[in-house]
Amino acid sequence: MSSRWKRHSDWRYYSPPSPIASGSLLNDCGAEHHGGPLLVPGFNGLPVNVQLMPEDRYAHGFDDWAQARLTAREVAMLEIMNDITDGEGWEDAVFDDAIVAWWHKELAATRRLFSDATWDWCVAELRDAARVFRDTRCVDVLHSASGVCKSDGLVSSGTLDALRAGVAALMDDKDDLASHPFFPNRHDLVDPTLYLLAYGATPAVFHGDVEVSLEDIFDSLKSQYAARRGQPAPQTIEGRKDPPPDWMLDPQRLWRSLAEPEKWLWSPDFQLLPCDVDFTKDGTGVTISSYINNLHPERHPTVYRAVESVLAAAIPMWNRVLVKREMDRLPPRIRTYGAVTEPQGPPPWRDYAISVEKAHHPDRPHPVYAAVQQKVQEYLAEPEPPLLDMLNPHFHGEEGFLGDTFAAAIDQKFTRLERAVHPEPGTMYTYEDWKAGKANRPIVPGIYDDNEDTPRPHQQNAKLGDSAGEIGGGRPFVVEHADHVHTPPVDLATSFSTKGLQVIVKLSRTTLDPQETPHCGAEDWRVDGTMNEHVVAGAVLVLDSHNVTTPAMDFRVEADLDQTEFGYRDDPELRAIEITFGLDKPGSLSHMSRTKAAQELGTVEFLDHRRLVAYPNYVQHRMGEIELVDESLPGHFDVLELWLVDPNYRLCSTRNVPPQRHDWWFDAVRRSQFDEQGKPQWSHALPNELLDNIQEHAADFPVSVEEAQRWRLERLRHELLCSRVMEACMDKYELDDSSEWVESDFDEDYMYDPGPEWDLDVEEY
Numbered sequence: 001m002s003s004r005w006k007r008h009s010d011w012r013y014y015s016p017p018s019p020i021a022s023g024s025l026l027n028d029c030g031a032e033h034h035g036g037p038l039l040v041p042g043f044n045g046l047p048v049n050v051q052l053m054p055e056d057r058y059a060h061g062f063d064d065w066a067q068a069r070l071t072a073r074e075v076a077m078l079e080i081m082n083d084i085t086d087g088e089g090w091e092d093a094v095f096d097d098a099i100v101a102w103w104h105k106e107l108a109a110t111r112r113l114f115s116d117a118t119w120d121w122c123v124a125e126l127r128d129a130a131r132v133f134r135d136t137r138c139v140d141v142l143h144s145a146s147g148v149c150k151s152d153g154l155v156s157s158g159t160l161d162a163l164r165a166g167v168a169a170l171m172d173d174k175d176d177l178a179s180h181p182f183f184p185n186r187h188d189l190v191d192p193t194l195y196l197l198a199y200g201a202t203p204a205v206f207h208g209d210v211e212v213s214l215e216d217i218f219d220s221l222k223s224q225y226a227a228r229r230g231q232p233a234p235q236t237i238e239g240r241k242d243p244p245p246d247w248m249l250d251p252q253r254l255w256r257s258l259a260e261p262e263k264w265l266w267s268p269d270f271q272l273l274p275c276d277v278d279f280t281k282d283g284t285g286v287t288i289s290s291y292i293n294n295l296h297p298e299r300h301p302t303v304y305r306a307v308e309s310v311l312a313a314a315i316p317m318w319n320r321v322l323v324k325r326e327m328d329r330l331p332p333r334i335r336t337y338g339a340v341t342e343p344q345g346p347p348p349w350r351d352y353a354i355s356v357e358k359a360h361h362p363d364r365p366h367p368v369y370a371a372v373q374q375k376v377q378e379y380l381a382e383p384e385p386p387l388l389d390m391l392n393p394h395f396h397g398e399e400g401f402l403g404d405t406f407a408a409a410i411d412q413k414f415t416r417l418e419r420a421v422h423p424e425p426g427t428m429y430t431y432e433d434w435k436a437g438k439a440n441r442p443i444v445p446g447i448y449d450d451n452e453d454t455p456r457p458h459q460q461n462a463k464l465g466d467s468a469g470e471i472g473g474g475r476p477f478v479v480e481h482a483d484h485v486h487t488p489p490v491d492l493a494t495s496f497s498t499k500g501l502q503v504i505v506k507l508s509r510t511t512l513d514p515q516e517t518p519h520c521g522a523e524d525w526r527v528d529g530t531m532n533e534h535v536v537a538g539a540v541l542v543l544d545s546h547n548v549t550t551p552a553m554d555f556r557v558e559a560d561l562d563q564t565e566f567g568y569r570d571d572p573e574l575r576a577i578e579i580t581f582g583l584d585k586p587g588s589l590s591h592m593s594r595t596k597a598a599q600e601l602g603t604v605e606f607l608d609h610r611r612l613v614a615y616p617n618y619v620q621h622r623m624g625e626i627e628l629v630d631e632s633l634p635g636h637f638d639v640l641e642l643w644l645v646d647p648n649y650r651l652c653s654t655r656n657v658p659p660q661r662h663d664w665w666f667d668a669v670r671r672s673q674f675d676e677q678g679k680p681q682w683s684h685a686l687p688n689e690l691l692d693n694i695q696e697h698a699a700d701f702p703v704s705v706e707e708a709q710r711w712r713l714e715r716l717r718h719e720l721l722c723s724r725v726m727e728a729c730m731d732k733y734e735l736d737d738s739s740e741w742v743e744s745d746f747d748e749d750y751m752y753d754p755g756p757e758w759d760l761d762v763e764e765y
Helices: 003-014 072-084 097-110 116-136 157-173 222-228 251-257 261-265 301-321 350-359 369-380 406-417 431-435 457-461 571-580 662-673 688-697 705-729
Strands: 139-141 148-151 186-190 275-279 286-288 340-342 419-421 501-512 535-546 552-560 598-605 612-616 620-623 635-645
Touching: 072 116, 072 139, 072 598, 097 116, 116 139, 116 431, 148 301, 148 598, 157 186, 157 301, 157 501, 157 535, 157 635, 261 705, 286 301, 301 501, 301 535, 301 612, 301 635, 340 571, 350 369, 350 406, 369 406, 419 571, 552 612
Parallel strands: none
Antiparallel strands: 139 148, 148 612, 186 501, 275 286, 275 501, 340 419, 501 635, 535 612, 535 635, 552 598, 552 620
């Protein structure tokens, strides 16, 4: 059963008892409802883990999205198109036949799985993409059921200069809080995990009679007093005991012991605070209408305007990557539910050679025996595919054939020659058919094992196939897929013109030092936030880099191979399926290997400081490894991240929570007493000595530095747990189910090693 169908059938089981339906009020501005209550998760009776039904929201990455695994050749096509669209002027070059011919020659010499059919398809697709790029200045890459969007022309040089100046100012003003608690070479200059929303502790405005306005957050303490009237109640999640035990951070134990994993994807304690974003009247621009958490709006107004410019560029790109669950953006370019192998059988003269050998005797030599023996030896000397491409690599090589009969030698050589043939695009449907969604004819038809009791959606039009015998334990059915239905276009500016958007902003600098940190390793795979934030898309801008290798983002997705659709007769055919779908390690599809059902789609490099990359949050991502170019000098790179909260929800935001930083409030108090020259604003202004005494005795107002640090560490622990649970929820490949896998209660003496990617010092957290 596919991950997608499991999630469909388990929705009622894993969801909160009463998921809210479309049309229910989620509103963070009670003023719009005549001073009504704040209707957001965690407030006024709404549970923190409230969810919309899948059809009423966008897909996310927390055990919500899975797509069909792509063939290795299709992934190679994505890589080629991504690389070509990195070139300057590619949108014109793809129409120049001479340049296209030169590309063909270069790629044929350097790329694996390159073919004429592959290239013809890529050129046709690139030319269509170029026509769109000329109007939008952005291009979809690594795109199949999911996709990523990149642009080198939507962020202006002026915006970059403003952001760089802001980073320089923030670096000058940074304090100990700017250093990441686990990565000392990373400075989180705008850190959403500091001074966040802590249920049961953070003062918040509960009603619409008062809100925190960006224009006068310090001119009046009214909002602070209003917030002090109430706090969001401490939250609990049914069936969950908090704090979670330390063993839950150990994936070696987690995957065997976790029941109802969905409840651990939430935090009962914390939520990051987004800022509110309004659309301009013409829908082409945006304005930030509530403060960015931990970015002072009066000290850094140019940074606010620059972030607005980047947001305006990111929104059309988010329109291109957002989808709802189970709504693939594109059909597969190559559809197959099995593998094709070659050669199709032993050489046609095999039986004749065997008959000659049987008739031959040393005392009565057969007249053609020597010629047949020579032909057999020539066959045994034929070059073999690489070891990883062999379907039966355990059979001995040519030197092991000595002394074998002709039959044994020929059969074993055939076994070593047998390899998977990577399917080609355009075999069963053309590029034009694919664009129109008519991409339902597989190269190798699928089967359906009718031992399953629950019908699948694709069975509605299934029919009995012609295959002989039983495959996979049931009657073989040919799967007939319907035509692909293209997802409805997303237009955030139109759909949410009144409500606006909510966005979490993060700005950081990573420094590399020749002595201490000459390189920065690749991050762990992740999706942004926890379920509390409902992040559905992100955008990343590397706004500056110096003396470091090219920053890049890797992308992967949970990718199914549905055992109800794939059939095979023996281990070599199973290995051929592994090779066809890019699973290099033999045995990856065996249930005993517990190979994670994940597929790396590729890497997008930040070749230009104006490059903006937008992605859906159901695609896992990470920043790749960075090293110093000149190892005798320091280096750095600066990153702006924007996380889009699903606009179908509304969260408690900085509109509802007054600034919690003591330094902001005391600075406002001091400025209310003295002008810029230090002269008293009025005759009764407090003297500096008294102000200093107030600062010392009110250092924990509104939230102390120590409390903010403690909350950040606890929030990072929640995020780590969420990431671990998400990995544990990921399906495993198990086309080979020849022996039963028995789940049992956890035994602490049994420790299964799932691989080096899980290495983690739990005590560090």
